[in-house]
Amino acid sequence: MKFGVTVWCFLLSYIIVMVLEYSRLFFTLRSRTLWLIGAMSIGWITHTMFLFDRLGLHANTQGLLSSWFQWALLVAWGVASIYLGLLIRRPDNAFGTFMLPLLLASIAVALSLRDAQPFERDTTINLWRTIHAISLLVGTMIIAFGMATGLMYVVQSYRLKHKIKPRQGFRLPSLEYLQSLNRMCLFISFAMLALGLLSGIVLNVNRSGHIAWFSGGIIFTFALCTWSLIAVIVETTAYRAFGGKRTAYLTIANFIFLVIVLALVMWTPHQRRESSGALETPAVSRAQEQQGARWRCIG
Numbered sequence: 001m002k003f004g005v006t007v008w009c010f011l012l013s014y015i016i017v018m019v020l021e022y023s024r025l026f027f028t029l030r031s032r033t034l035w036l037i038g039a040m041s042i043g044w045i046t047h048t049m050f051l052f053d054r055l056g057l058h059a060n061t062q063g064l065l066s067s068w069f070q071w072a073l074l075v076a077w078g079v080a081s082i083y084l085g086l087l088i089r090r091p092d093n094a095f096g097t098f099m100l101p102l103l104l105a106s107i108a109v110a111l112s113l114r115d116a117q118p119f120e121r122d123t124t125i126n127l128w129r130t131i132h133a134i135s136l137l138v139g140t141m142i143i144a145f146g147m148a149t150g151l152m153y154v155v156q157s158y159r160l161k162h163k164i165k166p167r168q169g170f171r172l173p174s175l176e177y178l179q180s181l182n183r184m185c186l187f188i189s190f191a192m193l194a195l196g197l198l199s200g201i202v203l204n205v206n207r208s209g210h211i212a213w214f215s216g217g218i219i220f221t222f223a224l225c226t227w228s229l230i231a232v233i234v235e236t237t238a239y240r241a242f243g244g245k246r247t248a249y250l251t252i253a254n255f256i257f258l259v260i261v262l263a264l265v266m267w268t269p270h271q272r273r274e275s276s277g278a279l280e281t282p283a284v285s286r287a288q289e290q291q292g293a294r295w296r297c298i299g
Contacts, residue, residue: 005050011107013043014080014100021096033091040084047077067117072110079103125207132199136221139192143258146185146251153178153248179244182251186235189254190228197221224261228254 016039020032029035054070083099156172158164172178200221231250 005046005053007050007107007111010043010047010050011104013039013046014103014107017043017096018100018104021094021100024094024097036087036091036096037084040080040087044077044080044084047073047080051077068113069110069116072106072113076103076106076110079106125203128199128203132196132203135192135199136196139189139196140258142185142189142192143251143254146182146189147255149178149181149185150248150251150255153182153244154252157245157248175244179247182244182247183235185251186228186231186247186254190225190232193221193225193228197225220261220265224258227257 017036020029020036020039023029023032051070051073054073079099079102083095083103086093086095086099152172153175156175156178159172160175173181197218200218204218231254235247235250
């Protein structure tokens with residue numbers, strides 16, 4: 001299904017939003033927030049529809065996100081998504097004054113590269129494979145770091161609560177600093193895992209033309225990403241409940257869930273069959289080649 005949306009549909013909406021944002025500097029308008037959210041929502045929805053058309057396999061035989069035009073539009077969509085979320089959450093803050101110029105600049109870059117040659121298909125696949133691997137690696141590293149900072153928060157909180165003096169040479173950061181690190185780990189790890197999941201899906205589409213939704217890798221990555229999203233939602237919606245201890249416990253639970261998922265990935269029968277098959281195939285091939293060589297010699 002194609003929506004038939006053009007770039008001008010969302011570009012005009014974003015221009016209207018920018019005019020409304022900059023009008024904050026000159027006069028007060030009671031209904032400005034409603035107009036901003038309405039115009040920005042229309043722009044974001046039409047932008048998403050346009051990307052759906054352009055990123056579909058029916059529209060591009062080179063694969064998903066295989067040109068600078070598509071990449072620039074995706075960057076613009078990301079900026080628009082962040083701004084829309086901030087606009088709904090904090091409508092009185094003028095985030096758009098600084099973010100909308102970046103958004104429009106990204107669209108301008110995309111339009112200037114509209115006729116550029118797309119990437120080679122092998123280049124596209126290798127690029128997405130790299131993004132997939134790096135994002136999952138960084139996400140795993142951040143979760144492990146969050147485990148350490150979470151434990152540090154629990155230890156420091158216990159010491160302060162029971163008035164235990166720190167030993168010489170064994171000082172821990174303040175609870176406020178550790179809490180900010182834990183929150184950062186929750187948000188960044190979710191972003192990296194989400195990027196790893198999406199890049200893995202795009203990689204499958206570009207490589208084989210379909211998505212193996214029920215494959216072990218996608219299911220386990222989706223489960224880990226879902227748990228990280230739940231942790232982020234709990235952290236943002238119940239910010240004052242239990243204070244920094246809740247954040248520390250969430251980062252520790254993040255790591256435990258990661259260990260469980262990695263154990264399932266490595267020890268499921270499906271993964272072992274794939275590994276054993278990958279190891280046995282070359283040996284069988286070599287045996288068949290040697291047997292064929294002996295028959296040729298006899299003949």
